[in-house]
Amino acid sequence: MRRADLNLNVLRDKNMSTQPILTVKNLSVVFPDSNGGLHALDDISFEVYPRDFICFLGPSGSGKTTLLRILASLLRPTTGEINFIHNQHPQIGMVFQQSNLMPWRTVMDNIKLPLELENMDESTARIKAQEMIELVGLNGFEDSWPRDLSGGMAQRVAIARALIHDPDLLLLDEPFGSLDAITRERMWTELSRIWQARQKTVIMVTHSINESLFLADRVLVLTQRPGKIKFDLKVDLPRPRNDDIRYTPHFGKLARKLRETIE
């Protein structure tokens, strides 16, 4: 019944001081190596509330991906605490830098993978997958093989796969990093729309200032290795956001602020 609990929290109004869905305290990561260890993350603390869209912005080598891997339990922190609400590990949906689609599965079968792992019956899984295919705008490509998809389409499939099991937390690891600039900007609008529709709690890492401002409610800037939180910016741009917002003076002001804090 853990899932239901979390969803109740999500439904509550965000402004009514709900508890954080995730609390990270004094997190540090040191990778052992020959000369005393590689210090990847240093004393990271933050809280995430339901339906937040949080973006970690930092140069490469700031430990952004390490942070996401820890939140996804793919990696253990050296010190520090991670507490999820009710002390239960949340369901996670993750989108990687590469789409990571299994080439032996069709679009449909790739998207319903998380449901198969939950042993959901085939027909229900297919109906849900079909809904996701419509959400990400891939109607007609259900039976296509990944090799026949463009980079942008493949990443849409990856997003659909990350959302289908209705995860408590969506982790995005530079999901559009491998796409060309035009496709990337189109995907921002898409992701913004999908987020608006599904109201998920999202943590994303990126090194694009525009990407973080366009998508997030809050941008946390990380320093060079070892990564520390250097700056916490609340993005008070109105939602829903569309392309035009990127050309407003306020967007420019926020972008400049972020630019100045990144070394």
Place this chain on the structure above:
Amino acid sequence: MDINPLKVFHPSSAKRNGMWLRVLSLGLGLVCWQITSIFSGVEVFILPPPLKVWSRFLVAAQDGSLFRDIGVTFSEVVLGLIVGVTFATILGYSVAKSRALEQVLSPYLVASQAIPVVAIAPLLVLWFGYGMFSKVLICALIVFFPVLINTIVGIRAVPQAFYDLMKSLRASRKQILMKVEIPAALPIFLGGLRIGATLSVIGAVVGELIGSKYGLGNLINRARVGYDMPMVYVAVFMLIFLALGLYGIVARIEKKLLRWQEDK
């Protein structure tokens, strides 16, 4: 996008022409053989003409003895394949997953590759007798190594990213095996199986030539001793068809299982 240059200009009519050319080429080869064996002055005993081989085949097919030998060789080959592939797959998977096990087993694995199975086949026949068992064992040993290596390579080639994905979805060990490792390793594994299938035929014939009661290798020996050259040729052709048939079956399986790899 189709990047195979051979396929680009291949409408179905061209494919049909290709088939006819192949049949024509085979027919021409048979005609050349017939002419050579009649006019070259080589003893018919050494090089019997194809028509004579054909009529010998018909006689042997009618009295049923040929099919008994085919059946024996076929069973040895298939049983050897099953045993060899089973052990090679299980061991290959374990070695791929455990560096320690790899270290422990690697001297034996390397040695087992270095020993030509054909060379120890006489010993195996001596130890395990003239029956089918020694042949199945030879086949299994011959098949073992290529399948083992391909299993190890196949499992090791599974991208780390798929493991990350499965772990982030909290998949079980068994789910990772069924949904990632097996399908990802399948192309390389099937490549090993394809090599193994043809090798297995060689193993069975070698075993039978050394010492056996039945089988196509045994038939070659019997016919040779009895100066029945056309029969030797019949047996050789049966072996060719057997090897081709097995190869074809594996290729069929590959085509069906690896549909996702094919170019449209």
